[in-house]
Structure formats: C-alpha cells, structure tokens
Amino acid sequence: MSTQDKRKCFTFTWTVENISYCWLKAPEYFESPTFVINAPQESEYSLQLHPRGHQKDNYIGFYLMKKGNRPPVRIDCEIAFLAKDGSVLASTEYTNCTICAGNGDFKERTDVFVANRSAYLPEDKLTARCRIWKSDGDMTEDVHLFARTRICIKKDTFLWDIQNFSSLHSEQKCTYQIKSVVDNEMLMTLDLSLKNPYTDEDSITIQLVSKNGKIKYFVLHLMPLNGFGSADKGIRKEFLFCENKKSKLFTLPFSKKNLMANKNICLPNDVLSLQCECTFSTGVVIEEIESVIHGKTKYNFSTSEMDKICLDYKNALSVSQRILSENLRSLFKDNILSDIKVKTSSETFQAHKSILSARSPVFKAMFSNNMKEKYNKSVDIEDMDSDTVHKMLQYIYTAEIKDLQFEGAYELYRASDQYEILALRDECSAYLKSNLKPNNACEVLILADLHQDEDLKTSVQDFIFNHDIINSEEWKQLMKTNVKLAADTMHLQIQRKALSMYQI
Numbered sequence: 001m002s003t004q005d006k007r008k009c010f011t012f013t014w015t016v017e018n019i020s021y022c023w024l025k026a027p028e029y030f031e032s033p034t035f036v037i038n039a040p041q042e043s044e045y046s047l048q049l050h051p052r053g054h055q056k057d058n059y060i061g062f063y064l065m066k067k068g069n070r071p072p073v074r075i076d077c078e079i080a081f082l083a084k085d086g087s088v089l090a091s092t093e094y095t096n097c098t099i100c101a102g103n104g105d106f107k108e109r110t111d112v113f114v115a116n117r118s119a120y121l122p123e124d125k126l127t128a129r130c131r132i133w134k135s136d137g138d139m140t141e142d143v144h145l146f147a148r149t150r151i152c153i154k155k156d157t158f159l160w161d162i163q164n165f166s167s168l169h170s171e172q173k174c175t176y177q178i179k180s181v182v183d184n185e186m187l188m189t190l191d192l193s194l195k196n197p198y199t200d201e202d203s204i205t206i207q208l209v210s211k212n213g214k215i216k217y218f219v220l221h222l223m224p225l226n227g228f229g230s231a232d233k234g235i236r237k238e239f240l241f242c243e244n245k246k247s248k249l250f251t252l253p254f255s256k257k258n259l260m261a262n263k264n265i266c267l268p269n270d271v272l273s274l275q276c277e278c279t280f281s282t283g284v285v286i287e288e289i290e291s292v293i294h295g296k297t298k299y300n301f302s303t304s305e306m307d308k309i310c311l312d313y314k315n316a317l318s319v320s321q322r323i324l325s326e327n328l329r330s331l332f333k334d335n336i337l338s339d340i341k342v343k344t345s346s347e348t349f350q351a352h353k354s355i356l357s358a359r360s361p362v363f364k365a366m367f368s369n370n371m372k373e374k375y376n377k378s379v380d381i382e383d384m385d386s387d388t389v390h391k392m393l394q395y396i397y398t399a400e401i402k403d404l405q406f407e408g409a410y411e412l413y414r415a416s417d418q419y420e421i422l423a424l425r426d427e428c429s430a431y432l433k434s435n436l437k438p439n440n441a442c443e444v445l446i447l448a449d450l451h452q453d454e455d456l457k458t459s460v461q462d463f464i465f466n467h468d469i470i471n472s473e474e475w476k477q478l479m480k481t482n483v484k485l486a487a488d489t490m491h492l493q494i495q496r497k498a499l500s501m502y503q504i
C-alpha cells in the first residue's frame with residue numbers, strides 16, 4: 001500500500017504454528033487474539049482465518065472483524081500473508097471499512113499448502129498481517145503488535161510387530177493402542193486385518209478408530225521393514241476426523257500373498273514389522289500476544305526486523321539463562337551426580353535421566369515405562385557415532401551447537417529426529433538449507449523424504465529446480481536408488497511449470 005506507507009498505522013502480525021495439522025472444516029475458522037486500537041477510539045478487532053474455505057472450498061478465507069459494542073468507525077486497512085523475511089506474498093486493500101474487511105477467496109489453498117508451500121509455510125508456520133489506518137486524519141503513533149496461535153501436536157513413534165503373520169486369517173485383528181502419556185487414556189486404535197470390511201476383498205487393511213473423539217487430525221507414516229524397508233516404500237496418510245465419523249480405513253500397497261512369496265526376507269521369524277510414526281492434534285490451541293512496539297523509530301516493522309528486536313531483548317535479559325547453561329554444561333562435563341550411562345560402540349557418556357527426559361520425549365518414555373533402559377541404567381546407541389551422540393548430549397544440556405559442519409549437521413538431524421529433540425532438528429535443518437550445493441542436494445532430499453520433513457524437502461526441491469541438478473551424476477544415482485522420490489520431484493517440477501504458464 002504505497003500511498004499509505006508514510007502515514008502512521010496500527011500493524012497486527014499473527015503467526016499460526018503447525019498449520020498443516022488444522023482440523024477445521026469449511027466454513028470453520030481460527031480467530032486471532034483480540035487486539036485494541038486506541039485511535040480513532042478504543043475499538044476491538046480480531047483476524048479470522050478459514051483454512052479450508054468459507055465461500056469456496058479451494059480458497060482460504062481471511063477477514064478483519066470488528067468486535068464489541070462500540071459504534072463502528074471508518075478505517076482503511078490491508079490484509080496480507082507474509083514470507084519468512086517479512087515480504088508480502090499476497091495482499092488486499094480496503095478503504096472506508098466499518099464492521100469487517102476481507103473475503104472468502106483471499107488465496108487459493110493449493111497455492112499456499114502445495115505449490116508454494118516453502119514460501120507461505122516455512123517451518124509449517126503461516127504469518128498473516130493486518131495494517132490499519134484512520135480513514136479521516138492520522139493516528140498519533142505507529143504501533144506494531146505481534147501474536148501467535150499454536151496448534152498443539154503430539155508424536156508417537158513405535159515398532160508394530162505382527163506375530164505369526166502366515167497363520168493370520170481374515171477374521172482376526174491385530175490391534176495397537178495409542179494412549180495419552182499424561183493419563184494413559186485411550187486415544188486411538190490401529191486394527192490390522194486381512195479383509196476389507198466394506199468389500200470383503202482380500203487385502204491388508206488398517207482401520208483407525210478414534211476412541212473418544214479427542215484426535216481431530218492424524219498423520220500416519222508407516223514403514224514396512226525388512227524386505228520392504230526402503231524409503232520409497234514408506235506410506236504416509238493424513239486423516240481428518242469429523243464428529244460424525246470416528247473411523248478411517250486404508251489399504252496397504254502389498255498383500256499377504258506378496259509377503260509370503262518372499263517370506264525369508266519380508267517375514268523373518270514369521271513377523272511383519274511396521275515402523276510407525278503418528279503425529280496428531282487433539283484440538284488444543286495456545287494463543288498469546290507476544291510483544292508490542294510503539295513508534296516506528298529506526299525499525300521498519302518487517303518480520304525479520306522484529307526477530308532482531310526480540311533477539312536483542314532476550315539477550316539483554318539472558319544473564320541468568322547463560323549462568324544456568326554454564327551450570328548444566330558443568331554438570332555434564334564433570335559427571336556430577338550422573339545416574340545414567342549413554343553408550344556408543346566406542347565411548348560412554350555420563351548423563352542424568354531427569355535432564356534427558358525433560359529434553360526428549362523418547363528418553364522420557366525409556367525411563368518412565370518398563371523398558372530395559374530404566375533398569376539397566378544405560379542407553380545403548382549403536383547406530384550413531386560417538387561424535388554425533390556427544391554433540392546431541394551437549395545440545396540437550398546447553399541448547400548450543402558449536403563448529404557445525406555439513407556432515408555433522410546431517411548426522412545430528414537424524415539423531416535429533418530419532419530422539420524428538422525438535423529444536424535441534426530445526427537448527428540442523430536450517431543449516432542444511434543454507435549449505436545446499438549441487439553435490440549434496442540429492443543426499444539431503446533423501447534425508448528429508450525419509451524423515452517426512454516436508455519443509456526441508458520443499459526447500460531442497462526448490463534448490464534442485466533452480467540449479468539444474470536433474471542433469472547431474474548425483475541425480476542419475478538418485479534415479480537408480482530412489483525411483484519414486486525422483487519421479488515425485490520431477491512431477492512437482494512439471495506441475496509448477498504448468499501452473500506458472502497458466503498464471504501467465
């Protein structure tokens with residue numbers, strides 16, 4: 001809004017985290033925290049976001065709404081979606097508004113969630129902004145308010161072993177129960193059987209049953225191990241659970257006959273092993289006003305500038321935090337009161353159950369449940385080198401990574417994802433993104449695909465498209481070892497080219 005840039009305004013920036021796990025149906029919406037504008041009078045407003053449509057299902061609805069009983073006043077406004085650096089990706093201007101501004105087809109949903117996901121949803125965060133001016137006159141000062149809404153998600157990773165698979169018959173069900181770690185409440189069951197209950201055809205099916213209606217959106221990444229354990233055999237399914245339907249069914253892309261034909265490889269000891277990772281939202285949302293800045297001063301109110309301001313502010317208040325970090329570092333370095341050993345094939349580290357549990361849900365599960373680590377007072381990590389484990393433990397105690405190199409970041413990413421240390425995984429992901437090169441992009445693409453990291457995967461695919469890597473030797477090797485991943489990437493590139501031609 002170039003004609004308005006010189007005028008004082010009220011700016012509200014709202015970040016919605018974990019937006020992909022939104023369970024809302026059309027025309028349901030998220031509402032931002034309410035904010036108050038003192039000029040032209042103390043008027044209350046909020047933003048409304050319809051992720052799955054309001055007027056049209058394939059468009060995102062986005063509105064500025066006046067709240068409260070005060071008489072309406074006339075304002076000019078702009079609503080926009082922002083990139084990570086604060087630049088505007090999509091915006092619409094309105095003048096002389098009183099009650100509301102916005103529309104039900106603000107932005108095409110597939111453009112935001114698929115075609116240009118890396119731009120609109122970095123780290124699965126959608127950033128929306130509203131700027132407001134007085135239609136008549138000028139505001140007394142510039143004000144910038146920052147808020148966030150976080151869709152809370154939970155993750156459960158487990159190995160599901162189907163024993164005596166060859167003798168399993170169509171009337172049997174093998175069930176896995178997903179329970180709340182807080183109160184052991186049953187949340188969902190996964191029922192595997194050899195018959196489709198709707199068609200009676202022979203196939204391996206998994207039925208998901210929401211036991212109490214608490215799970216709203218559910219993502220299942222299933223990896224058959226042994227003979228079907230390569231990355232291109234992974235299965236990823238997303239499920240939206242409506243109030244009137246509490247079960248979902250899907251069929252695996254292989255049958256009992258397929259497995260039995262390769263029994264020695266696929267069914268060692270007559271066991272079908274499925275590595276499962278479930279990520280789900282239960283409808284819990286956290287929202288807060290994070291900060292407010294009065295006066296434009298030297299700042300331009302972009303997201304990147306706000307990040308710098310917040311960083312400076314945190315640094316100014318972090319003396320006690322740095323002392324705490326040094327104390328924890330000393331606790332780890334000097335083996336003070338340690339009560340657990342972390343062993344690799346070549347080295348042993350002394351650690352503390354309470355600290356490992358606080359930083360990693362996986363460690364917490366080890367020490368809280370009846371697992372061998374709880375009683376043996378040791379954790380054996382045989383699939384990682386000692387340097388990676390040492391760096392991971394240092395991060396657990398200090399939240400710091402020093403002297404990070406590409407290979408170390410690659411291995412630390414794997415380790416942090418395995419032990420669900422999400423902050424470390426995000427830092428490693430950011431490092432890998434900023435250090436992509438033609439000779440390592442395919443390697444990182446495989447990593448992102450294997451760990452179902454859509455944000456990292458999209459960034460690597462963008463890099464591949466922009467650097468003509470599909471003609472490289474690395475790409476030829478990828479096509480030999482990961483055919484489906486290479487094909488999906490090429491298909492995405494064709495889709496984007498077709499979309500750009502259509503837009504032109």
